[in-house]
Amino acid sequence: MELISVMLVDDEPMALENVADIIDWHEHGFEVVIQTTDPRKAWEWFEKKRPKIVISDISMPHIDGLELSKRILETEPGTRIVFLTAYRDFDYVRQALELKAAHYVLKHEISQNRLLNQLLAIKQSLADEQAIWKNVKKQLLLDVLHGKWLAEPHDSNSPAAREVNQVLQGSSALFYFEVGPTYLLNGGKRCGQIQQPEQVWQLVTSMMQDEGESRWFEAVEDGNEGYALILQLPNPQSTLFCWNEAYKVAGFIQKAISTIEKVPVSLSVALCTSSQTIPTAYQALKATYDYAMFFPARALFSVEQAQSGLRD
Template identity: 30%
Template sequence: MNTIKVLLIDDDALVLDDLRTLIQWEYYGFTIIGEAKNGKEGLKIFYQQQPDLIIVDIYMPILNGLEFCQQVMKEKNPPKIILLTAYKDFEYAKQGIRLGVSNYLLKHEIDEKTLTTELLKVKKDLLHKNNNNKIIQRQIFSQLVTQPFSTFNHSFPPSQWGPNLNHSGNMVLFLLQIDSPFFLMESLLKKIILYPPMSTISCIELLLNRNPFPQMIQEIQYIPLNELQSVVLLFFKNNIFSEQNIRTLAYDYALSIQQKFKQNNVSTLSIVLSNPLHSLQEIHPIFNRTVEGGKHLVFANKSQILWLEDIESKYYHCGDIRKEQAAIKQAFLKKEEKKLTLELKHGFEKTWKLGWDLCAFTDLCRKLFYIIESYYDQYDKNSFYEELNQTHVYSMWYCASDIQSWFVNTFKKITIDHNQYSSRIQNAIQYIRTHYDQDLTMEEVAENLGISCIYLSKLFKKETGQTFLEYLTNYRIEKAKYILRKGDYKVYEVAEQVGYKTSQYFSSVFRKNTGMNPSDYIR
């Protein structure tokens, strides 16, 4: 918690001076925010400054210490109170304890050690209370965000809300979202290895707790939704009436969070901001809209700060896209490279260039991915997922323009590869890719294709530019690199998985092709 605010009240100026100079208050996390000579002055400062701790004398003119305590302890969140007393006031001190004050100190016994010990007890109690309040407030806030207000109001009467939810000023809701690849199917996520970014649960909590509130912000509440998303609600002070000022302050605060996140993380953060809200009833509906807006960030770029209204203004229903999907599939089956590129462009333009149609975009991507996946299922299924696992590949899955480029490039590569070789060499390559982990020979491949070994050797060299053995070796080494990067197997196990009988021979071939030993490649 922030520094603990302290109010001193005593009609003796010497006592006030002694208390002020007896210890280094800031060193222990306390700040004296005011002094008063009687209970009436003390009440005025109390209502203005809302101190966390009050040290007050019992005997004072106008309003004595006990009368002061009676009034203060009626508040919803009363502060800690320490009474100052002399021996003859002991009975009064006991009355104060019954009123709920924390403790009392005998004036003639106060020294640095006594005061410090008592202050540290108070600090410990306040920290415990503050942590409990945070947990309760977060539970209440979570219900407020995720439930309709009528349900929330029934579950939590206003007496439990706390000062921030009894707030009557303006609010702005943030969706903080760590940028992540836009993947299509859960099954795909299980087939590739991803290195997840640090979660919002740890990062954003750290950011918000470390950064002091801007002067115009009264309170901040937040809840994590999942590893990648958190919701933040900013409560602005009641004296800010201009919506433009609220927007400016909210945007500046979002920008500061984003910049600090960038300084401490490899990942990037995007933020969706709601319009200013004026009542608690607005929070749940705007939360649902903001989360939906966060899904559309795929059409923007990484590290964005966008107003929800700007996102929603781009929502668009493009209509049926089955015609575009069929045209793309037809061009692919005929291996018409130029037409395929053109049809892909038309399909994507319809789903996101004219407006943001998330459903149509997702459906198009899913259909296209299925076409590619089906092709590789016939030829080399494992190499497809190995390629997806490369950093440069899944880094293209963050925004729509890059996803479009990935599909265009992938279809182009398949088309070129298919048109590049005769059907016999295509079949030979497919046989290599499905039997590379065995004791494979060119004679076996030629027999499978129904041609002579000499003819296959000449045709393979002519079309691929490599001998059969060179191609097989290079393919095995690429597979070995992938397995070694995963770090799950020892060198001799990798050797067996890629078709080598001994780890010594495998290491020799690997070193010849890469310039390093397999064990060094792992490191």
């Protein structure tokens, strides 16, 4: 289970330790990744770690909690803020609520149950938001594959759109595969599904990280047909280098599916120099995937190789 990252900020060391010790963070799905008494350091660490939740005192020297939170929310609008303060001043409460802070807790009223209940509510909120975000991103990726990304307007400020748009600025490798395709007498085709997709993609990501790869990688199921995978490539690089990277990651994909799903799959792959070329490449990959029946199990081929192999 992935732990939700938390940053603790309070200029009073004893108060900071009290918050750090009051909850068994790991037991409830959280991890304190930053703990500091200096709000200036907190901002520097936030830019590096990007924790999901920030628990901060309001009244602090140099940068108070409100100013720190403004900077954080401008950088990562989805961050949840929990303010801790000794003040009952309504003006602090009003300003905190204007920042859409998740919660506001008085220090002298803090207890394990009070803080934990608020954190668990935030955890559920993040899970709900993540589910919505995944569905939105999936639809955006399908729009990219089918040529609708450039033709139709999108909310460019949404996290999913920002991530997809950032990746589409450079070159990418596009993969396509089907699970156990069965060709019907009426000319149709029936395909299976990956039963544990999250585990498969996590294993692929882990393999890439073990090799020192930190490229953006995303997979999406296209209806009941096949699966498309987009891999961000370093830009600019030689074509040979890009093909080598694509083939290496293709091996990770095939190994992950074989390990978790216990089925071999063949992959077709294409290099795309821009987002404009992705729809054409995707349609070509799907059209030529039928040639996979003429290749050995766990084959890896480009459109050109498939067409050449069929002619030969």
